[in-house]
Amino acid sequence: MSERIIEFRDALREAMSQEMHRDPRVFLLGEEVAQYDGAYKVSRGMLEEFGPRRIIDTPISESGFAGMAIGAAMLGLRPIVEFMSWSFSLVAADPILNNAPKMLYMSGGQFGCPIVIRGNDGAGGQLGSTHSWCVEGMFSNVPGLKMAIPAFPDDAKGMLATAIRDDDPVFFLESERLLAMKGHVPEGDHYVPFGKAVVRRPGTDVTLVSFGRPVHFCLDAAEELAKEGISCEVIDGRTIRPLDIDTIVESVRKTNGCVVVDQSWSFGSPGSEVAAQVHAHCFDDLDNHVMRVHSADVPTPYAANLEQEYLPNARRIAEAVRSSLYVA
Amino acid sequence: MSSVTDPAPPAASGGRPLAERTSATPAQLHEWLRQMLLIREFEVRTMQAYQDKKIGGFCHIYIGQEAVAVGCTAAVQHADPVVTAYRDHGHALARGMDPKYCMAEMFGRIGGCAKGKGGSMHMFDKPNNLFGGHGIVGAQTPLGAGLAFAKKYQDEVIEGGVNKHVTLCFLGDGALNQGGFYEAMNLASLFDIPVIFVVENNGYSMGTSIERGTSMSHRIIAKGEGCGIKGYEIEGMDVITVYEEMKKVADTARAESRPAMVDLRTYRFKGHSMSDPRKYRTRDEEEHWETGDPITRLRDAMIGGGLIDTDGFKALNKAQKVAVREAITWAENSPEPDLSELYTDVYVEKFGPYTGTSMPQIVTDAEESR
Structure with missing residues (x-):
């Protein structure tokens, strides 16, 4: 590095x-x-x-x-x-x-x-x-x-x-x-190919899939959940088109669980697309349906506390993971 | 002042001897007459094919406006980019597209200029530097500024020389009321972009007359002047006038590397599209303009100047009818696109269901003939 x-x-x-x-x-x-x-x-x-x-x-x-x-x-x-x-x-x-x-x-x-x-x-x-x-x-x-x-x-x-x-x-x-x-950041030529997701944190219990800034929310949630003995694998999708579904599927087949975290609204979103594709590819591997954490389905608010609650934050991700694993 | 309520006298500039009116050679005049006859015949047959349901979707006929596409493209060089709106068959043919590719495109066949993926409103011809055919009113105006920007950038920034090109960006008078056009004019003026916004002012945006839809309709070049763009009003029913005036406009835009706006007064003899009963205008008005038919005017001028006789004209017209009939036969014999074509040309790069690109016949033929 x-x-x-x-x-x-x-x-x-x-x-x-x-x-x-x-x-x-x-x-x-x-x-x-x-x-x-x-x-x-x-x-x-x-x-x-x-x-x-x-x-x-x-x-x-x-x-x-x-x-x-x-x-x-x-x-x-x-x-x-x-x-x-x-x-x-x-x-x-x-x-x-x-x-x-x-x-x-x-x-x-x-x-x-x-x-x-x-x-x-x-x-x-x-x-x-x-x-x-x-x-x-x-x-x-x-x-x-x-x-x-x-x-x-x-x-x-x-x-x-x-x-x-x-x-x-x-x-x-x-x-x-x-x-x-x-x-x-490497000096000189540095090219990251499109359509190649990367595992940011390996884990065994559930796969978290995200893109952009919410990858950090996932890493924060994974850190918290580790304290509870839950091991999350965090995937940074990097590109939404093309979508590296193979890396996601490979992980879900290992963890048998999937939570998609997407900062866009839920209706007709990358999150819903990933969930649909995971269901199609991993139907027999999943212990629960794919869960999704999105920005709240409302116009973005101004107030700091409302905006934080609006975002797919670490707390909401952790709740989805626990629910996915039938914990809580 | 020509407008729909006050049309220009049909033969306004026809009285002077041909040699005094134009610098064009007899060969050029013959070529313009041929192109206008080709477009006219092509459009007549297009209407028939549309009624026979061989052509689908929306279809906009250029009859009446032939002098504009022919005169304007004659006034620029082949390397100069051209972009236009959806009434684009005339521009494609005037630019040099073989009518067979144009007709096959409308027939939805693989031999079409865009392999049947574009249709009537989206004619593209890379070998002839035609950058569409754009279906959304006014959408081509920022693109036109961009084409001219790119040519200037290539000439000056990459090659280190001076600008050598000018771009023709055609739009209808209806596009005068789209916001993107004003953004394009402002950028073109700010950045000294050599693009000519050629308004084919046929008096109607669909069924709305220019007086009902456009402020300052009596002097639309004021809209360009508001951006510091020189405006020109040109009578658009006479190809010699269009060529002579546009030549000056184009030469100036090229030399000064500045945009221009042209109000070309013309008239579409047919409806907005094939489904238009034209109830918004009178038969008297249509007949008035039809007496100024651009083909008749050039024919008469050439006969008067001794450049063609009646038999020669008939022979030239017949040759265009043959060419269009051949184009139709060729289009009918061109296969439908293979269903695999659904997934090509989405991305240059291959991935997922997308299988990359292959060039249409129009490009491969052009490369072979080189």
Whole structure:
């Protein structure tokens, strides 16, 4: 493991910077990415490094600049679009959902769309309902796009570098709550393949499956449950599309139990998809039905205590695990 | 000022000798006449095929607007990108798509330009730099800005030279009222993007006349001027006028690397789509515009200039009828896509049920003929 420890946000920047040095077709555009150094300082210093032709400040105009980037990708450039928040992607729904993931299909294979759209996703900052979107549930429904959601700084770098090199449109979901997280991040080239989940904590009694920030909630819950003698295996799915169902199934066949933890709403979500697939693959292996822990099925609240209760937090995960194991 | 209530005189610019009116060569004029006749015949046969249920879904006919697609594409170079909306058959043919690929696409056959996966509203032609055919009103306008941005980026940032390209982004007057268009214009102006927003102003967004749906309908280029974009009003029923004026607009946009907006006054002789009884406009209005038929105008101008005679015109028209008949036969003989095609072209990379991509015949034929 690398000796070097850096923040999640700097790992993201390293991936972009490295790929921009490698490939002149790669450029970054979005609100405040250049002169302001990024609303969350992810692109800090990149304007000086690459100049205004490749680090491009846009007006607040998500539909326009996302659509523009998609047009540029059709011609072979490889844009990185930063949405300050995925919550703002909703005004760009037509280009990002109707154009980017469908262009290859509708053109019969003639025009692909090698674009990365990245930004903050998820609640937790007391931003209220309009700014707290988890878009996993809504957007993972759409074929033609890939969806990556890193939980650790080394994956932030390795998965973003992979996303930029990918020939398909990648929706890259970052958590503002994780940007200051520090961790070992390899220097130089580092690529994490898509569709390869990773076991973050081995265990024997139940499999916890999650994506992005809630992986940390799972690890917290597993730590608590260990004190009660319950051994959880925690799987970080890393990408929702493609979904590494094989790693999940392998674990569930060992533990005979499964709790899916997903920060999107429960109805029609990655969590419900994983549960359905586990039921199909592991019907005879399960000692209980797959349980799911999601954000509460309400608009995101502002009040700190309500927001904490809203999230798929460690307490709610632990309760689901105990219930799954018929404990309590 | 041409609008649906006050149409332009049909032969407004037809009085002067041909040589004074255009810099185009006789060969160019012949080619435009051929293209317009091809589009006209193609659309007549498309309507028949639609009524015979050989074509499904939505289908929008270009008859009446031929001078716009033909004159505009003639005014740019082949390497310049073109993107348009859903009334796109004319643009595809004017760009050089073989009518057989266009017809087969509407027939839902593997020989279609998009292997039957796009349909009437989604014509794509990589060898001819046509980037669709887009079904959502106005959706192609940010894409058009992006295509022009990419060409400029390739010319200047990657190649280290100066911008050499201009992009044609067609839209209907109905798209003037979509928010994305204003975002696209603002970005194009801010970033000096050489894209021309060509408004094919046929006076109606579906059944809503421009006066009923669009503010400043008497002077829509004001909308571009609000973004600092130069606007041009061009009479769109005469291909020579379209070409001469668009040539200046395109050359300026290319040289200055600046966007432009064009209000091209035209008229669709048929309904919005195949299911439109056209109750929102009068027969008198339609007849008035039909007297300014762009094909008749070019034919008469060429006959007057001694560039073609009646027999020559008939022969040219007959050749297009033959070409379209052949296209229909070819499309009918093209197989339906294999069911395995359902799962291709979803991702470039293969995974899960998705099996990667293969190029359509339109691309492989173009590569072979190179």
